[in-house]
Amino acid sequence: MKRIGALFFTTVLATTGCSSEGDAFRLNVSEGADCGPAPVAGASILTFGAVGRSEASEDIRVTGVALADADGAELVGAAVWAGDHRTPGVVTGWPPVLDGKPYPGWEATQEPGDAVVAPGERLTVSFGVRRTGESYGVVRALRITYEVGGRTAQQEARYQWFLAPTSCLDLEPFQFVDKDD
């Protein structure tokens, strides 16, 4: 039997955070964190993602994706999926690579600027990040700029995406405390 190789664990931790709010769409990121290995500073790249659904009555055009709150990490690229897809959680590279091949369905992604999401459609923002510092790279918020109904708006998705210099098992709980606390 093939070993799946995953470990479930539960611990107790005090922390706070907030999820994104928006009138056109809501990225459904609850409090939590994703962490992936990025051993080579300046070179290791991971692709993360945030999922939501359009709540607008007309098309949304995603025009920009940026890191709103990050340390030791820089954005390499971003893409938008419209519709239902299996998506990267923590996957190596940008564009992401799975089992040495391009990520399944990646050709369906749209670049910010041209990305259109229909009313009620699912929306996933995938983004590639490079670790730049000596320690963990962390992205605490992603800013998405979009146009809907002739106006431009922004939304921030707050979560915690980590790039680990060694193993994610070394991640200490205190690193989850929001820096605004």
Add this chain to the structure above:
Amino acid sequence: MRTHYSYGKYCTTYRSPGPSFKWQVKAIRFEGGTRTILSSVPLTPIQYCTDYEADSTVYKLDSNAVQWVRGASLESVIGIDLSSRTGFRTDAKQGVHYYSAGTLCGTHDTPGGSPRRLVVRGP
């Protein structure tokens, strides 16, 4: 996991102006002991799945998990079973660490949202 609690059936009497009665069933205390209940692996739509590299970790710090329709088995005593809701509080953390690449799926949403039940699958 099945656990054992004592429940009490309480009657409160009101006399203003006439008598009326309010019945309540409440858990009294945890009696100790647990038993693992086998369950089939639930279906997870592909759009609720996300892929994780080897040596990656995902943590969840909140959201409701699942509501069990017959969470408290009291039918033989009070005529109905009670539902129970499990969930993650903001002071608790659930984590999955992948020693090899795999996929994490929710039954009702992606793992980063409100998935209810999480299922770890192979690549």
